[in-house]
Amino acid sequence: MTESRDWYKTAVFYQIWVRSFCDGNGDGIGDLYGVYDRLEYVRSLGVTAIWFNPLYPSPNADYGYDISDYCDIHPDYGDLAQFKKVLDRAHELGMKVIMDLVINHTSDEHKWFQESRKGKDNPYSDYYIWRDKPNNWSSVLEGKAWEYDELRGQYYLHLFARKQPDLNMDNPAVREEVKKVLRFWLDMGVDGFREDVINFISKKEGLPNRIGVIPILDEMKYYKDGPHIHEYMAEFREVCNEYNAVQIGEGPMTTVVSALKYLTGRSKSLDMMFSFDHMTADCLFTEYVHLPFKLARLKKALSKWQYQLEGKAWNTLYLENHDHPRVLSRYGSERHHRESGTMLAAVYLFLKGTPFIYQGQEIGMTNIRLMSIEQYKDVSSKNNYYSYHLKDDEQSRLRRIHLSSRDSSRTPMQWDDSDYAGFSTVPPWFGVNPNYRAINVKKQEAESDSILNFYRACIRLRNSSPALLYGEYREHNSKEPNIYSYSRSLDGEVYLIICSFFMERLPYIVPKQFRGMKARLLLTNYPAKRETGMEFEMPHTGFRVYPYEALVLRIS
Ligand code: NOJ
Ligand code: CA
Numbered sequence: 374m375t376e377s378r379d380w381y382k383t384a385v386f387y388q389i390w391v392r393s394f395c396d397g398n399g400d401g402i403g404d405l406y407g408v409y410d411r412l413e414y415v416r417s418l419g420v421t422a423i424w425f426n427p428l429y430p431s432p433n434a435d436y437g438y439d440i441s442d443y444c445d446i447h448p449d450y451g452d453l454a455q456f457k458k459v460l461d462r463a464h465e466l467g468m469k470v471i472m473d474l475v476i477n478h479t480s481d482e483h484k485w486f487q488e489s490r491k492g493k494d495n496p497y498s499d500y501y502i503w504r505d506k507p508n509n510w511s512s513v514l515e516g517k518a519w520e521y522d523e524l525r526g527q528y529y530l531h532l533f534a535r536k537q538p539d540l541n542m543d544n545p546a547v548r549e550e551v552k553k554v555l556r557f558w559l560d561m562g563v564d565g566f567r568e569d570v571i572n573f574i575s576k577k578e579g580l581p582n583r584i585g586v587i588p589i590l591d592e593m594k595y596y597k598d599g600p601h602i603h604e605y606m607a608e609f610r611e612v613c614n615e616y617n618a619v620q621i622g623e624g625p626m627t628t629v630v631s632a633l634k635y636l637t638g639r640s641k642s643l644d645m646m647f648s649f650d651h652m653t654a655d656c657l658f659t660e661y662v663h664l665p666f667k668l669a670r671l672k673k674a675l676s677k678w679q680y681q682l683e684g685k686a687w688n689t690l691y692l693e694n695h696d697h698p699r700v701l702s703r704y705g706s707e708r709h710h711r712e713s714g715t716m717l718a719a720v721y722l723f724l725k726g727t728p729f730i731y732q733g734q735e736i737g738m739t740n741i742r743l744m745s746i747e748q749y750k751d752v753s754s755k756n757n758y759y760s761y762h763l764k765d766d767e768q769s770r771l772r773r774i775h776l777s778s779r780d781s782s783r784t785p786m787q788w789d790d791s792d793y794a795g796f797s798t799v800p801p802w803f804g805v806n807p808n809y810r811a812i813n814v815k816k817q818e819a820e821s822d823s824i825l826n827f828y829r830a831c832i833r834l835r836n837s838s839p840a841l842l843y844g845e846y847r848e849h850n851s852k853e854p855n856i857y858s859y860s861r862s863l864d865g866e867v868y869l870i871i872c873s874f875f876m877e878r879l880p881y882i883v884p885k886q887f888r889g890m891k892a893r894l895l896l897t898n899y900p901a902k903r904e905t906g907m908e909f910e911m912p913h914t915g916f917r918v919y920p921y922e923a924l925v926l927r928i929s
Contacts, residue, residue: 378617380421380469381565381644382687383842385832386729387420390695391428391450392436393785394732396797403785403796405451405459412462414814418735418825419832422469424567424621426695428456432482434536435514435752436783437473438569439480443554453561460562469564471619476551477570478537485550486538490524499544502530508580510595511588514753516760530580532573532596534752542574542605555612565619568643571606572624572631575599590626598631606635606642621689622646629681636686645689645727650674655703666704668874672848672857679725679846679859688726692717693734698781702740705921709876710737710812712921714824715898719923720857720872722831725846730828733786736817737824740781741806746771750803754778789815822900834896834925840866849884856881856918860928867928868895873918882915887928889913896925 389408397406405428415423427437430447437447446456463470479486488497507519507528512535519528520535530539540547555566577595585591613620622643624632635643654671655664664670682688692700705713714737722728743749746758754774762770775781780803787809788795794809806812817823835841844863850856855875861868869887873879890911897903899919911928918924 378565378619378644381619381621381727383836384422384469384727385418385420385835386422386424386471386727387415387418388424388426388694388729388731389415390426390732390783393783393796393801393803395786395788396799396801399798400449401797401799401801402449404449405446405455409455409459409462412459412466412468416466416468417829418730419829419836420730421467422471422564423463424471424729425473427473427475432480432536434480435534436750438475439478439482439534439537440475441480441482442484444557457561464562469619471565471567471621472558472563473569474554474566474571475569476540476542476554477574478531478533478539481536481538490522492525496546499541500547501538502541502576502580503527504530504580509582510580510592513589515756530576532570539576540574543576543601548605548608551609552612555609555618559613559616559618563618565613565621565644567647568620568622570625571622571643572598572602572627572635575602575605593626597626598634603634603640603642607640610642619644625649629678633682633686636682645687647689647691648678650677651692652697668704668857669854671704672851675721675724676846676848676851676859679848683725683845688724689729690721690724690726691729691731692721693731693782694729695731695782696779698740698777698779699738700734701737702781704874705737706876707739709921710739711822711824712898712919713737713874715822715827716872716874716921716923718824718828718831719870719896719898719925722828722835723841723861723868723870723925724859725842725844725861728835731782733782735825735828736787736812736814738782738784738787738806738812739808740775740778741784741804742775743780743804746774748804749774749778749780751778751780751783754780787813789813822898827898830896838866838868839863840868844868850882853882855879858884869924869926869928871918871922871924871926873920873922876920878917878919880915881918883911883913887911891929892926893929894924895927896923898923 392403394403395407395411397404428446428450429440430442430445431437431439446452460470485497485500488495489501510518512518512531514534521528531537532539573596576599583592620643624646627648632646634640651671651674655666678688701714705717758774784806785796785801790810793801794805817825840861840863844861847860849858856873858871888911892911894907
């Protein structure tokens with residue numbers, strides 16, 4: 374009997390984007406040798422599961438999300454034997470491992486596509502979506518959504534980059550291939566999958582033209598939560614059920630209502646889903662409009678998912694991943710590095726759901742600001758630079774890239790203050806953020822009040838209380854523009870979390886129901902100013918919080 378799947382509810386995930394994590398064989402590229410050496414570090418955070426971004430062979434047009442072989446490891450990262458070694462060691466240390474499953478598209482260098490191009494009468498001919506005439510859709514990463522293929526004499530659909538042709542999921546043979554891939558990794562012993570743009574895999578028949586004027590957004594209804602999505606998902610769930618494998622879907626632009634269809638009831642096919650709402654508190658789609666960060670938007674989005682999934686489904690909790698700039702540079706403040714970096718840990722690690730920490734987030738890595746667009750690697754950063762706001766001068770276009778580029782989360786991990794930040798012994802494949810001498814793991818290991826040690830303390834506290842794991846969420850002071858405060862409670866056990874997003878001192882108004890109650894301070898990011906364990910009576914008015922302060926109180 375395989376172990377129950379419910380482990381994910383008490384897990385803390387760490388996300389590894391391997392190319393920039395740790396170079397173990399000295400060629401400047403992160404790999405599974407480096408990962409192996411750092412597994413104890415990952416475990417030391419309190420992490421109990423790892424999500425690997427794609428490790429498969431790939432021409433890297435979209436850094437691994439363009440897969441040319443689903444059942445192998447990219448030679449830059451090692452081989453299957455090395456992967457197995459990492460997997461077994463992670464298990465020994467008490468960590469589960471999930472893989473990235475990218476089945477909306479492959480690389481154009483995948484054998485299936487190479488065969489499919491050859492004509493209409495070969496076994497792979499219907500593996501992709503071919504048309505004589507393109508429709509008017511745009512791709513998310515690179516220009517129009519259709520590309521002409523000379524050999525085949527037709528256009529193929531690519532919702533993402535040109536080198537990422539969409540698979541035709543309506544073809545049962547393609548779904549059988551997906552199941553083979555699932556089994557391949559599950560048989561090897563992985564514990565589940567993070568499923569890339571999984572709500573996009575079933576397209577509306579006929580692929581109708583967009584009617585509205587907004588590219589991508591106005592045509593998304595023809596492929597988001599498409600007509601056969603739940604049938605296909607059920608087929609994949611069946612395989613995963615045999616292994617009790619955890620399935621976590623990425624759901625770009627998903628709503629609570631549509632997410633619940635994947636997460637509950639007869640159509641349940643996923644254990645959790647990554648939603649995007651709270652990422653729009655500043656800059657999703659910065660290439661069109663950049664919104665300055667507004668806490669009100671963040672609170673509204675987080676509360677919406679907390680309330681509306683309560684008692685029905687389980688949330689994922691994240692502030693960073695490989696698709697967004699660094700959160701400290703966005704929702705925090707580089708000038709208040711330690712304070713805002715610690716506060717950003719507390720603000721989401723005590724929400725209800727399963728937290729994901731993205732490599733480097735735990736030391737407060739920040740955005741990189743490269744001098745020219747040529748220095749950027751990411752296809753979408755380049756596309757954004759060359760496609761939008763072309764009338765603006767070069768400097769302001771580059772500033773937009775500084776604010777929005779995914780490359781800011783893809784700079785090499787900052788391990789210490791030696792050359793190349795201890796990531797490699799030779800110049801790395803991509804620029805190290807010049808602040809590595811001040812911001813690195815080694816330094817923060819030695820400082821008791823560092824961001825790194827604060828992550829550890831938050832995770833320890835979270836695990837120590839059923840109320841913090843399973844308790845109900847309530848938002849307080851919702852009108853307060855600069856403070857996010859919420860409680861978690863279960864069977865009379867109440868915790869109050871208070872986080873300031875402001876660079877100066879501020880009054881915090883104590884919510885009515887807590888006034889005069891006994892409070893005990895369990896966690897603070899101002900250890901020099903406040904004493905952990907201190908007990909006091911909650912004032913009848915309020916008290917002042919420090920810049921970017923985070924407090925966790927037990928109320929009784
Ligand atoms: C979502 C992934 O997280 C992102 O990195 C990628 O570009 C797209 N899906 C396409 O696979
Ligand atoms: Ca390497």
